[in-house]
Each structure stands twice: as structure tokens, then as C-alpha cells.
Amino acid sequence: MLIFKRIKDLKSFLKKVKSTNKQIGFVPTMGALHQGHMSLIQTCNEKSDFSVCSIFVNPTQFNQTADLDKYPRTLEADTKLLIENKCDVLFVPSVEEMYPEGQKSRIKVDLAGLDKILEAAHRPGHFEGVVQVVDLLLKAVEPDKLFLGQKDFQQVKVIQKLVEQYHPQVEIISCPTQRSEKGLALSSRNARLSTDEKETALVLSKSLQQIKKAIKEGDTAEQALEKARKNFDLPHVKLEYLELRAAHDLAPINEEEANKNWVALCAAWVGEIRLIDNVLI
Ligand code: AMP
Secondary structure, eight states: OEEEOOHHHHHHHHHHHHTTTOOEEEEEEOSSOOHHHHHHHHHHHHHSSEEEEEEOOOGGGOSOHHHHHHSOOOHHHHHHHHHHTTOSEEEOOOHHHHOTTOSOOOOOOOOTTTTTSHHHHHSTTHHHHHHHHHHHHHHHHOOSEEEEEGGGHHHHHHHHHHHHHHOTTOEEEEEOOOBOTTSOBOOGGGGGSOHHHHHHTHHHHHHHHHHHHHHHTTOOHHHHHHHHHHTTOSTTEEEEEEEEEETTTOOBOOTTOSSOOEEEEEEEEETTEEEEEEEEO
16 A cells, blocks of 8 residues: 655655546545454445545644544554555645645535534534545545445535536445444444443434334324433433434435435434434334
8 A cells, every 4th residue: 555645746646546547435534444444445445446545633624623633643553444445545644735825714615404413413514624625635636436425414415515516526425334243323423432421322323213213103203302312311422413404414304205215314412422323213
């Protein structure tokens, strides 16, 4: 695996790869890599000829400095995992390399309301930072395919808007959420949970599964949500949202629809860690 720190060097190397007609697949990450990320690398290797992974803890998408400061950084272990999973290129830019002209966002994307709901309502400026960094990364890599995790469901929708408006040649491939044996969605932030907190954190995936079952068995959306919200009445747990939305565009659901193509999404704090999860209904 080759490692690049500079956009210029990465670009000139990838130019040679592209000249041999190889399809480039790209997996952007913030590092502290786990099997969720590796599933993306594996799918990327299956569906493209050449895999590029980036590790960049993007300061502009953190709305809390403490979260940015405490974000796990494990570059050595990450590099090993990527080599084991046959990643071809790792791109690890510095903040100065990504933002030579400062961190103020210059790109404007019409997010069609995605910037007002769910994650956006609780993390002001978060998606603005995501759009800003993914745009710069796509300009650096110019991939054919972009691999994203369904774990960050709203993020996939936001990046779809960016790609439609600024990078229409890129195909987005959304990959299923990888979980622990007990159902906890894998996340870099899980490394900061104690053993007890990991057990407690199962309330997210269990509640989402409970909603799915309740809807299938004939509960209305409100009934299903109300029951599941009660699960979060636990010490050291704070529910931020638990909602059902249309899977297509995260619009409010219409109960009359015969085809319940919905997604249940939640965010909750377990101790000092904010976790998110979602399940398709
Ligand atoms: P992150 O490093 O958290 O920014 O994530 C990088 C990419 O990995 C994003 O597209 C995430 O959605 C994806 N990802 C994170 N966790 C998982 C998971 N448990 N299963 C599948 N994809 C994931």
C-alpha cells in the first residue's frame, strides 16, 4: 500500500493509474478503523479496480471541541488493517494540506432541508463541514465510485446532494451497517465506552429492532415510537431523537402509504459518548 500526505503527489500518482483504464474506488474515513470501515474497503475492492482510503479527522465537522480533541487516533493500527485488507492507497493529509486558505467553507450545496432535521438539528454546522471536506477529497481523488456506510444514513443523503450538484460522474455505493455480535453498530467512538456502557448502548439497536417489529405487527408509527422511547429512561443515557422517516429522502412519513419504505433513526448519549444508529423498516 502506498501512503500519500500531499494532494499534488496523490493526484499525479492516480493520474497514472487512471491512464491504464482502472476504475478508482474511494473510502473516506476519520480513522480509528474497525470492521465497519473494512467492509467498505472490501466492497470497494470487489466493485472497483483500485482502492483509495483517506484518513482525515476533519475539524470543520465537529461542533464540540472536546469531541474533536478526544476523537481516537490510531494511525499505526489503521495502516496495518488497511494493508491486511488490500487497500491500494492511503491518503493522510494534514489540516494545513486540506485547508491551505483557512477552514471557512466556500461551497454551497442545496441540501433540500436535510440540513435542518435529525443530526443537523442537534449538530449545528456538522453537515456543512462534511460537505466541505468530501468535496475537497473528491477533487483530490476524482474516484469513479464512492463507498459510504449506511450507519450514517443522513450523511449518505447529504453526500448524494453534493455529488448530484458538483461531482455527477461519481457513483455512490451505500454499504450495510456492521454490528457487534450483540447488535451494537460498530463505531470509532465505541472505543471510548466502558464495558458497562457498551451493554447500555445496546438500547439503540434494540429499540430500533423493536420499532421494526411493532410496525410489522400493526402498531402505528406513534405507538411504536412511544414504546421504544421509554427504553431510554436509563441512568447516564439521554435520548436526542428517535424518529421514523421516509427512507428515500428522510421526509416525514405518511402513514397511509401501503409500501412502508421507512427508516427508524436515533441518536443518544451513553455517558459522555454520542451514538447514532438506524434500521430500515
Ligand atoms: P467515519 O470514520 O466514522 O467517518 O466513517 C467512515 C465511513 O465508514 C463512513 O462512510 C461511515 O458511514 C462508514 N462506517 C462507519 N461505521 C460503520 C459501520 N458500523 N458499518 C458500515 N459502515 C460504517
